[in-house]
Amino acid sequence: MTLPRSDSPPVDRLTEIDPRIREAVTWSREKADLYAVDQYFREACWAFGDIVPQMLGIALCMLKPEATAGRRLRPALRILREEGFHPVDAVRFRHDRLTIREVWRYQFNIASRERIEAMDAILPSTDTVALVLRDERWSPGALPAAVRLNALKGPADPALRGPQHLRHRLGVVNGLFNFTHISDEPADVLRELAVICDEPRRDLVRRRVLAGHNARPEVLATFQDLEGEHPEHDFDLEASWRRLEAAPGAPGEPARRRARGERPSLDTVLALTRATPVDSPHRWDLLTVVTHLLTEMNVPGVTPSVPNVTEAWRPEGVAVGAAS
Structure with a gap:
């Protein structure tokens, strides 16, 4: 398939993005129309629109802060490698309120207020590492790499x-300490790269994709750096309560009230977590408590603003996730 460069003439009234690009990266017409006027997707098409056939072999896996704290960085890389995914680039960045809302823009309409506030507390705690992965089992016409990895x-x-x-x-x-965020399909790979990368960084991603760059050494160096900066955490709820009970001052107050038979509220612990510096030794214990106090992840009866189209990519008779 040959696709035009992004400077091609406008093809419809609301966007200049060629419909063939949109059709190549998502099977959802609704999603294609939404993304066509999404600024991040537009910028992604400016960078990658003429190499969409190559980008169908690329997946994106973000290793979140809890992967650093829980020492899941290297296990995740090993599993990905065993499944045929090889890093051609790694983007290290720190989430903030805006990047959280932009990465999950089309999913947050179903998220509860408490879930969003918890994500605001968790995701800026350390840097995230976004692995740009080449699917070594992919070939033209096969299931896109992003869909295989998502499955x-x-x-x-x-x-x-x-x-x-x-x-x-x-x-x-x-549900919150799940270590990874994986882009659903090629449209999301493109869009999310534009959320976390400015134009020069997107250009570097492009060059590395085309060159088949081996990013494994720099990925391992990044892991080493992150693990050196952030102590390991066990995510053990009862151990977290015990450590907090022994902590002086405000961080220990909810645990001490709990020991007296009271039940601390999620809002109270969230407020305390927000007031606790990200480098505090009590931060991950508080976050662990937050994830267990959160009971309502989604708003009942509300559906996502874009459909889950993973099943739509499945060739008849072939399971999603099967190797090509």
């Missing part, structure tokens, strides 16, 4: 996961 991630419901799923193999703690 490999496994369902959110632990009861539906199998031993082959990334979430199972990493030992996901709960």
